[in-house]
Each structure stands twice: as C-alpha cells, then as structure tokens.
Amino acid sequence: MPEVKCKAVLFDLDGTLVDSCSSIENFWSRWAIKNHIDVNYVLSVIHGRNIEEALKLISPYFHNEDCIEEIKVLAIEELSHVSPVAGAVDFMKKIPVKRIAIVTSGAWKVAIASIRGAGLSVPDLVITSEDVWNDKPDPEPYLKATQLLDVQPDDCLVFEDADCGIQSAIAAGMRVIAVGSFSHRLKNRQDGMQLDNYKNILVDIEGDLMTLSW
Numbered sequence: 001m002p003e004v005k006c007k008a009v010l011f012d013l014d015g016t017l018v019d020s021c022s023s024i025e026n027f028w029s030r031w032a033i034k035n036h037i038d039v040n041y042v043l044s045v046i047h048g049r050n051i052e053e054a055l056k057l058i059s060p061y062f063h064n065e066d067c068i069e070e071i072k073v074l075a076i077e078e079l080s081h082v083s084p085v086a087g088a089v090d091f092m093k094k095i096p097v098k099r100i101a102i103v104t105s106g107a108w109k110v111a112i113a114s115i116r117g118a119g120l121s122v123p124d125l126v127i128t129s130e131d132v133w134n135d136k137p138d139p140e141p142y143l144k145a146t147q148l149l150d151v152q153p154d155d156c157l158v159f160e161d162a163d164c165g166i167q168s169a170i171a172a173g174m175r176v177i178a179v180g181s182f183s184h185r186l187k188n189r190q191d192g193m194q195l196d197n198y199k200n201i202l203v204d205i206e207g208d209l210m211t212l213s214w
Helices: 021-034 039-046 051-058 065-079 088-094 108-117 140-149 163-171 180-186
Strands: 003-006 008-011 100-103 156-160 175-179 192-195 202-206 209-213
Touching: 003 156, 003 175, 008 140, 021 039, 021 065, 039 051, 051 065, 065 108, 100 140, 140 156, 140 163, 156 163, 163 175
Parallel strands: 008 100, 008 156, 156 175, 175 192
Antiparallel strands: 003 209, 202 209
C-alpha cells in the first residue's frame, strides 16, 4: 500500500477537486464562437492558466479588462453547478484546517463559485491568481501557501491535474499526486504519483504529521 508523510496538503481546484473541465470548456467555447475565434485553439491554451494569461495567448486584442470581466461572469455562472471529484468532500474533511490550502489560477470570485458549487468547504487559505505576481507554472503560488501555513515545501503534498500546476509544484520543491483524467502526465516519472480520485485515501494523524495511504 503506497503511503506519503506530509505536514500540509495543497490542492489545485478545477479538474483536481472539482469536476469542472467540461464546464470550463463550455463557457470558453461560447465566448470563442461569439467572438469568431477558433474554438479548438482556445481550448488548447486555457487549461491550468488564469483568464488574463489565456486571453493574452489567444490574442492581445482581447487582453483587456472588459474581456476579463466578461469571462469571469461566464465562469461564475457555469461553475456554480459543478460536481466534486469523487471522494474529495470527505477527504478534505480529514485534513486539519490549519494544514490545508487551495492554490488555483482562477480569480477569487470564480474560485469561490466553483468550490461552493461543488459542495466543498471553503478552507481558511485559498490562494488565487490575484494573490501572486507570477502564476503557475511559476512556483510562487505554492510557495506563498507554504509561507502562510508556516511549513517547508518538502513537507507538502500537492494534488494537481494540469501541466502548469504540476510544473509549479515540482519547481517549488514539493511532491505531487496527479489526479483524474490528466494523471497519465506523471506516468513513469520519479517526481509524482497518480490517482483517479480520492475515494480510497486513508489519513492517519500523529501530532503535526499526516500519513496518507491508499
């Protein structure tokens, strides 16, 4: 039975805790069609990136406050009706509140809509794209979480689903478990593990040390 010892558990949000991939692709596709942009190209650049970075890649023409706010409105509407990844609700309840954080590339209002829409508890610490200068794949978001939780990077276990997030966590010096449909991206690599969901994870707590096994 594999097991990992850690002092803090950090989660990405969309695709990792929340089954939101189709919802995200839905509102971006609607926006792309409305603006006569190739949908396939848009969908190829959005995952794991914040709205600002995605729009910058799509076209500098759309990288402005009006478009950013438009996408946020679409995202909040769509992500208010998502489902959690299997086992996520119960698993999060097993982690002490002072040893858990969500680290997302989403904006605060969008992230909260997604968390609540999936029926998850909002943890005390949620790091969003608005809290950092450099978003994923830069290590800053995950390193900021460790500073606020007062733990060392190598004491953290990160759950992620997208390349940008996996790169960010590894660059921060953390161990990574890839979750869900993108978990194959860590296959045969020594810096991570893969799980389909959270249903079979056991948590044993002794002092400030947690042992996760499955």
